Amino acid sequence: MDRNFMSGFVACLFSGPECNTEESVISFSTGLIDLHSHSTASDGILSPEALVSRAADYGVSCLALTDHDTLAGLDEARQAASARGMTLVNGIELSVQHEKREFHVLGLWLDTECEALRARVAAQQAARVERAREIGRRLDRAAGLANTYEHTCELAGTDAPGRPLFARYLEQAGRVRNQRHAFNRFLKQGQSAFVATPWCSMKEAIDDIHAAGGTAVLAHPHAYGLTRKKLRHFLGAFKEAGGDGLEVAMPGLTRQQSELLDECWQHFDLQVSAGSDFHSPEQKWLALGRLPPIPSGATPVWEGRLTSMNS
Ligand SMILES: [Zn+2]
Ligand SMILES: [Zn+2]
Numbered sequence: 001m002d003r004n005f006m007s008g009f010v011a012c013l014f015s016g017p018e019c020n021t022e023e024s025v026i027s028f029s030t031g032l033i034d035l036h037s038h039s040t041a042s043d044g045i046l047s048p049e050a051l052v053s054r055a056a057d058y059g060v061s062c063l064a065l066t067d068h069d070t071l072a073g074l075d076e077a078r079q080a081a082s083a084r085g086m087t088l089v090n091g092i093e094l095s096v097q098h099e100k101r102e103f104h105v106l107g108l109w110l111d112t113e114c115e116a117l118r119a120r121v122a123a124q125q126a127a128r129v130e131r132a133r134e135i136g137r138r139l140d141r142a143a144g145l146a147n148t149y150e151h152t153c154e155l156a157g158t159d160a161p162g163r164p165l166f167a168r169y170l171e172q173a174g175r176v177r178n179q180r181h182a183f184n185r186f187l188k189q190g191q192s193a194f195v196a197t198p199w200c201s202m203k204e205a206i207d208d209i210h211a212a213g214g215t216a217v218l219a220h221p222h223a224y225g226l227t228r229k230k231l232r233h234f235l236g237a238f239k240e241a242g243g244d245g246l247e248v249a250m251p252g253l254t255r256q257q258s259e260l261l262d263e264c265w266q267h268f269d270l271q272v273s274a275g276s277d278f279h280s281p282e283q284k285w286l287a288l289g290r291l292p293p294i295p296s297g298a299t300p301v302w303e304g305r306l307t308s309m310n311s
Contacts, residue, residue, distance in 0.1 A: 031059055031061025031062065033062040033274070034274075035091070035301070035302070036277045037065055037278040038067055039067055039073040040073070040157050042093075043156075045282070047073075048080060049076055051063075054281070058288030059288075061086055062088075063088055063089065064088075064106075065089075065090075065091055066106050069128055070092070070124075070125060071112050074088070089305075090108075091107060091110065092107045093106050094106075094124065094199075095124065097198065097201060101224065103218065105243070106273070107208075107209035108215045109215055110214040114208075117212040120200060120205070123200065127197050128162075128197065131160075132149060132159070132166075135166055135187070138192055139193045141192075148166070155169050166182070170186065206242045206243055215301050215305075216245070217244060217245035217246065217247055218245070219247050220277060221246055222260070222261065231260070239270065245271035246265045246270045246272055247275060248265055249273070249291055250275070250292070251291055265295070271299045273301040276291075
């Protein structure tokens with residue numbers, strides 16, 4: 001969901017002796033990993049190139065670009081990464097629908113030429129564009145504006161802007177005090193400009209990620225507002241559908257959330273991942289390269305991938 005614009009997480013991943021406290025900076029010669037980030041190819045603020053440069057400046061040596069339902073930023077990011085001596089992991093964050101809720105599944109280490117994946121991305125993009133057009137039409141009426149969709153596209157540099165970008169446009173247009181106000185007044189579920197999108201099923205997303213040789217990871221499991229019981233119910237279905245991993249290493253989790261995620265990866269025998277979900281330098285609470293260690297005993301999603309990443 002676009003809400004992760006407001007709840008970023010960072011992650012690193014080589015836990016070790018320097019990584020013994022929750023917010024420690026890990027300084028391995030291999031550098032840091034961040035397996036969840038966004039660029040202007042979806043709802044991030046930085047271009048793929050600027051994102052990669054910033055990650056390099058923060059000591060990240062392996063970055064996954066995981067834009068929402070698009071692979072469009074990956075070529076630029078890969079070039080920038082090779083110029084900085086970094087490894088780029090081809091990623092995506094697919095929106096899926098499961099029991100009338102939206103969840104986000106990360107695909108990591110993707111073959112971007114995979115036909116099934118490319119067809120999925122095209123279908124998801126078409127759904128995104130149609131949703132954005134409908135949000136624009138509704139905001140025109142509800143906020144007394146004209147051509148909100150077109151203006152937001154211009155601001156966003158994409159024809160499928162997500163809700164945070166509509167919120168920015170509403171703020172710029174002086175219709176709301178700030179972006180939070182935009183969500184509460186117009187954009188969140190139950191308000192006049194909320195539009196649900198017919199995303200693919202969880203199984204379809206996982207199958208396509210696997211077809212592309214990738215690893216399927218449930219993004220920000222704590223951010224869906226699920227009770228412990230409902231999260232476990234969902235994860236049962238995720239595992240059943242072939243899901244591989246759970247994002248667990250993120251700064252800013254409460255002890256209770258960490259404990260629940262710990263319980264979940266163990267119970268469902270899932271690998272673990274970590275990523276900042278970086279969208280914008282304005283996320284002051286989120287610093288690249290500062291992250292909790294992954295839980296001891298867990299299998300990280302990059303195990304077995306590092307060799308090929310470094311070659
Ligand atoms: Zn997300
Ligand atoms: Zn994300």
